[in-house]
Amino acid sequence: MSGTFTPRPGAAPLHRMVLAQASMEARLMLRNGEQLLLAIVIPVIVLVGAVQGADRIDLELSGRPIDEFAPGVLALAVMSTAFTSLAIATGFERRYGVIKRLGSSPLPRTGLLLGKIGALLLVELLQGVVITAVALGLGWDPDVSVLGVLLTVVAGTAAFASLGLLLAGALRAEATLAAANLVYLLLMAGGAVVLPSTAYGAFGDVVRWLPSGALGDSMRAALLDGALDPMGLAVLAGWAVVGAVLTARTFTWE
Amino acid sequence: MTSYTWPVSDTAPAVVVDGLVMRYGDKVAVDELSLTVGRGSITAVLGPNGAGKTTTLETCEGYRRPQRGTVQVLGLDPVKDRRDLLPRIGVMLQGGGAWSGVRAMEMLRHVAKLHAHPLDVEMLSDRLGLADCGRTPYRRLSGGQQQRVGLAMALVGRPEVVFVDEPTAGMDPQLRRTTWELLEELRGDGVSVVLTTHYMDEAERLADHIHIIDRGRLIASGSPLELTRGGSTATIRLVVTRPFPPGSPESLRAALGEAIVVTQLDDVSLLVTGPADASTLAKVSRWCDENQVLPESLTLGVRNLEDVFLQLTGRELAT
Numbered sequence: 001m002s003g004t005f006t007p008r009p010g011a012a013p014l015h016r017m018v019l020a021q022a023s024m025e026a027r028l029m030l031r032n033g034e035q036l037l038l039a040i041v042i043p044v045i046v047l048v049g050a051v052q053g054a055d056r057i058d059l060e061l062s063g064r065p066i067d068e069f070a071p072g073v074l075a076l077a078v079m080s081t082a083f084t085s086l087a088i089a090t091g092f093e094r095r096y097g098v099i100k101r102l103g104s105s106p107l108p109r110t111g112l113l114l115g116k117i118g119a120l121l122l123v124e125l126l127q128g129v130v131i132t133a134v135a136l137g138l139g140w141d142p143d144v145s146v147l148g149v150l151l152t153v154v155a156g157t158a159a160f161a162s163l164g165l166l167l168a169g170a171l172r173a174e175a176t177l178a179a180a181n182l183v184y185l186l187l188m189a190g191g192a193v194v195l196p197s198t199a200y201g202a203f204g205d206v207v208r209w210l211p212s213g214a215l216g217d218s219m220r221a222a223l224l225d226g227a228l229d230p231m232g233l234a235v236l237a238g239w240a241v242v243g244a245v246l247t248a249r250t251f252t253w254e
Numbered sequence: 255m256t257s258y259t260w261p262v263s264d265t266a267p268a269v270v271v272d273g274l275v276m277r278y279g280d281k282v283a284v285d286e287l288s289l290t291v292g293r294g295s296i297t298a299v300l301g302p303n304g305a306g307k308t309t310t311l312e313t314c315e316g317y318r319r320p321q322r323g324t325v326q327v328l329g330l331d332p333v334k335d336r337r338d339l340l341p342r343i344g345v346m347l348q349g350g351g352a353w354s355g356v357r358a359m360e361m362l363r364h365v366a367k368l369h370a371h372p373l374d375v376e377m378l379s380d381r382l383g384l385a386d387c388g389r390t391p392y393r394r395l396s397g398g399q400q401q402r403v404g405l406a407m408a409l410v411g412r413p414e415v416v417f418v419d420e421p422t423a424g425m426d427p428q429l430r431r432t433t434w435e436l437l438e439e440l441r442g443d444g445v446s447v448v449l450t451t452h453y454m455d456e457a458e459r460l461a462d463h464i465h466i467i468d469r470g471r472l473i474a475s476g477s478p479l480e481l482t483r484g485g486s487t488a489t490i491r492l493v494v495t496r497p498f499p500p501g502s503p504e505s506l507r508a509a510l511g512e513a514i515v516v517t518q519l520d521d522v523s524l525l526v527t528g529p530a531d532a533s534t535l536a537k538v539s540r541w542c543d544e545n546q547v548l549p550e551s552l553t554l555g556v557r558n559l560e561d562v563f564l565q566l567t568g569r570e571l572a573t
Contacts (some may be wrong), residue, residue: 010370
């Protein structure tokens, strides 16, 4: 018995499934015009605009504007991908039954999650390359802690991804789209991502505890002072745990 | 590398549902349902919309946990043993299941990569007539094309059992025939096919075994022949121009005698089932005359699955 459809079932090895899922999701994210705008175009505009603007209005910054803003914009890029892009993509995956479909494939849920994280890191890598190139072109002179950058990206991605999934799992796709963009805009303006929390005066003590402030401050510590920011990393880890626990309790696959 | 070893002693039925009860709030979707699906056959779960077909299927696919009763697929528990079971089954959802921006072939290749020994995706897309739209984004595919991508995703992993939910809904007659032939080829190659449908002709033409479900309950089971035979049984369908006067089924039954079953289908149509002969037809005609009802049509035919279904649900409605 050896027809065309003679059964020969089996799951692919986990690492191959995760790789396939990550590259698929990254490709879809980069193919989508709005997502690309969010991932690359807006951070680059913010970077150029902030550097130009800082020369005209007198901001109290500890270093040169480009050295201050480049880490902030890298933090913004992490936030846009791990939170906004992920929430929107996942919201529509639930709507279109993609998650349900994959739920009956050999890909386990942990594999799906690992694939999503892999896709986020791939997109963030691309964002990092583009933004770094633009920043260096504007005269950026960083003092790098490689470990600091890696820990910040991982902790920031974990915190924002868990919050993005929480949002996508709780709301309808359109509501997720609106909320994810709104939260992104609010945090970009007032969340101490691009501007350091010290620039917010007394309010700085509040925004430091937001995931956006912690991500921005931690990224600045790693690229402005070449140092780790234990407090910022701890705040991000805290948000990641809270987000993951709430997501695990509330997320439904449809 | 994961390699699959075929359990030689594996003789478990494809599906065993035993006393399944599923509720959504107050509404009972599946009510004490029990059925068995043998290996290497095509089994149709037939019923109207809302009968509980999809809920039953989704319980077999591990999406829903039985609230009461048990479900086993290939001898495994779809929830507890899902990691062992999922690679061995193929699932075609009633709709959706792909990213809106993904190209048809890209989606199929992706699902293929999740399996150890997938089918050749080019061959599969040719067989399903998807070659022309391989680069088209999923959201731009027609309903029928999306259905076929869904079927391809269910088959690409070379499963032992495939669950297909309304596989030909929205397909034109030619595509339906092609899909039926494909499902028959699957059976020929040893794949067990479980399909839900509300098309009587699909079940009658395709299935080795039919389970008729209505309002969550199994009301009949058997091969198409077993379900439709009954010796010289035939049906007379009477459709009238104005609603029947009250008590018509009873009065007609009294006029026709013991061996006849009269089922009221709606305000203006009755189904008469029993020994088929000209005298019955003549008696029905005379009854119309005596009761001043004007027949719009009076047709005599061999009992088909549709009659079986209407008769069964009609009888249940009366109780």
